[in-house]
Amino acid sequence: MAKVLVVDDEPNIVLSLEFLMQQAGFDVTTALDGESAMALVTENPPDLVLLDISLPGISGFEVLEQLRSQESFKRLPIVMLTAHGREVEREKGLALGADDYITKPFSTRQLVEKVQALLNESSQGLQED
């Protein structure tokens, strides 16, 4: 069962994402800030991360940067979640190595489809290796 890590500082958003991912058949862990997210990733590496940008303490961008700087997480699929709709932020996220960028509020179906697609891609990539 694929493992998905959900990081967001809004408890209700975390709750909804947790429900959606479980319903789609994934194993879900959650974090409410950047530091605990980093700890969870190293402790129990997930197959995909849903990462909010504005987090208390270290921000989502910083988490992304730190993960991409480690060899083991270079190809970990990361989807950025943000309530900032501005183009610059989207570009910044993609430049830092995010696989996709989803603006809040999102369509639950599209989100689930996107997560499934990314997980398929990465598992195929792994198989090809």
Added chain:
Amino acid sequence: MRTEWVSLAVGFSYLGILFLIAAWGDKRSIQGRSIINSPLVYALSIAVYCTAWTFYGSVGRAAETGLSFLLVYLGPTLAMLLGWFMIRKMIRISRAQKITSIADFISARYGKSTRLGVLVTLIAVIGVMPYIALQLKAITISHALLTGYPLEPTQALATKAFLFDKSFWVAIVLAVFIILFGTRHLDASERHEGMVAAIAFESIVKLLAFLAAGIFVVFWLYQGPMDLFEQAASRTDLVGTLGLDAVPGGAVGWVGTLILSTLAFITLPRQFQVLVIENVDERHVKRAGWIFPLYLFAINIMVIPIALAGLLMGDGSPDDYVLTLPLAAGLDALPLFVFIGGLSAATGMVIVETIALSTMVSNHLVMPVLLRWKWLHLDPALNLSGWLLGIRRVAILLILLLGYLYHALIGESYTLVTTGLVSFAAASQFAPALLLGLYWRGGNAKGTAAGLVGGFIVWGYTLLLPGFALSGWLDSSLINQGPWGIAWLKPYALFGLEGWDIYAHALFWSLLVNIGLLVGVSLFSRQSNLEQTQAALFTEALRPDVMQTPLWLGQTTKGELYQLANRYLGKVATLKIFTQLGSTESPSAADDTPASPTLIAHTEKALTGALGSASARVLINSVVRGEALDIEAVLSILDTTSQALEYNKRLEQKSTELAQIGEELRGANVRLRELDKLKDEFVAMVSHELRTPLTSIRAFAEILRDSPEVSPEQKSHFLDVIVKESERLSRLIEEILDLARLESGRMRLDLKPVNLSELAKDSADAITQLYDDRQVALKLLLPAEEAWVKADPDRLQQVVINLLDNASKFTSPEDARVVMTISSKTNRWLLAVEDNGTGIVTEERDKVFEKFHQIQQHKDASGSRPKGSGLGLPISRGIITHHQGLLYAEAGQVLKGARFVIELPTIQP
């Protein structure tokens, strides 16, 4: 109605009213609320130009020589419309040099020459004599007509001994009135606001009286102007009377009279007085430039109709038509009003003329002589300001008696207008010295004196002397054959210049001699140093830096200056000079510290205001030792290099101004950009805050829609989230609207007396549930008395609840406590909310009031406690500021956490 007594009573009442107006004007002037500070009053005061000559004489002139009467008014109109810049320059100079009269002006221009002052004064007194005689004659005749009609008024004139001559008594009454009116106190300044107010009033009276007479003639005696003109046209003997060719001397006469009146309008002592000396604000000159001609038009419009009606009546002297027409119609009140109008025209002229002349006589004839008498210098205790008043009073009496003398001797030989023109010609002799002096630096005192003497002699020979001959005091062969039979010396046809109008003739020769001598002698003689300086100061008067240079570099003591000023100006005015210059200790005669050049210059200016420039110069000279004036220093300011310097200075000033403006623009641009950035950030923050609850709402709504397998417990939990987040969204929108209202100033407050303690209790009650949920203990410490403030209770409660809500989020996790206290400070009530959390670091205390600023919450508390929007505190501060109160954060006093304080002004319930 027309008895002696009634006319006298009305006449004296009129003078009484004038007196009251003058007193009122003086009082307002002292209070600093001038009533004459308007172009209209200025224009009306200039209308003192219209004397009894205008009032009675214009009709006489029109009846005899047609439209020529208008020339005398075209001249001044031209002077005001085209010559205003010259008048402005004279005003500027007079203000700077404290000029008191035209004699003072000319004397000051040519090196503060005492001799020129004497000369101008003498010419003015003698030249104006006929003019004053004219007024006396007009008052006497009009009064005789009023009381004696239809008796011939000429019988009232000088055939009797002077004690029985009414003119003599008119002169005496006027002298007494003017002494009371114009010399009640010695003005330290040279201006008489009360007099100007009275003169302006007189101008209104004479205009109304004349118009009344005209309207009576046109619409009462005749059926309107057409009727009058038709009847006149039907009389063959009147044809051509009003034609242009009736003007004596033809075209030369026209031009001569026009030039004469243009010059005299400025140079007559009384005109110079009202135009230049009494001017309050030089901007009035330009505005009066069209008001005054309008006045002249109004007062002349009825001249022709009255003249025609008089000719049709065919009875009496044309000079009397204004009065005889209503008298002949058997009216009572109108003739009385016309008489008052004529009286106002005459008194207005006599008042201003004699006050101007008496100042000239005292300052330029008498004082210089007195100052030369050693014994006056010997007694420094003697107060001379009383003397000055005395001299002026005697001068007033003498001037009027001289006027009477002229009237008694030759008053009969000329009509009103011709008498006036004799004076005009005399006054015109000042024009070359005055006007050339404004623009030509080369003229000097010698040349001016020569020009004045020459011009005056020619005037006397061509106009005054023939007058005596015409009235039989001299042999009439003088006019017809010339003196000793020499034909080319005939006064009316000098050097064979025959066929000219006598005024044009006199004006031509006298101005020719005058200008010729002025220019000629000036070119061939040297200017003294002082003359050079004054010439430069006058011609360059419109340059801003010129007039304020202190000119004295000699040495004297403060004590000596004090003594001097005290003697001539009195104690009050002297103290004013010394205190104006910032001297703190009271000046005394014993003070032997050296006086500064500025103090000497100020003292001289003040003395000039009372005594005229020449006398003041003599006095200052008597106490100042050494070089009176550093010529090099003064001239260096005025030569071309200084002009370049001035130009440079202005350029520099302009470029610094430009640089400043550029800097300001840059600053404004930066501020605008900052505001723009702030606005962008705000919009981004708002959208972020709105999207967050919306995300939860949409996610759970879609889950409920798409997932049939959700358990009932989950379903109710999810719905609960949707409701809570919707509430959060509404709250947020409400807050954003509040913020917008606060920032645009559209927040409306329903202010009423509020007991702060009650409000604190209500707020605590409202938030009990929340505190219970969060397990926070709330304690209230309220004062015994009622704490009244003025506030919008709902808004204030919103703020208190916001503070309580915030406090509950930042309490210590174990034993969470919040305390709300109310206390008083000078005139203020303080409501403080304090938690037992970790507090806010000093540098964060102001930032928490910024929009969307999020305080870092306890890490372990995150999740369990809801985040705020970051708008609560900015809104709260905005609301309290709208209440004229303060909201700030400080270190906790009781629980050592964060403490938020609201301060509001105390009120009585």
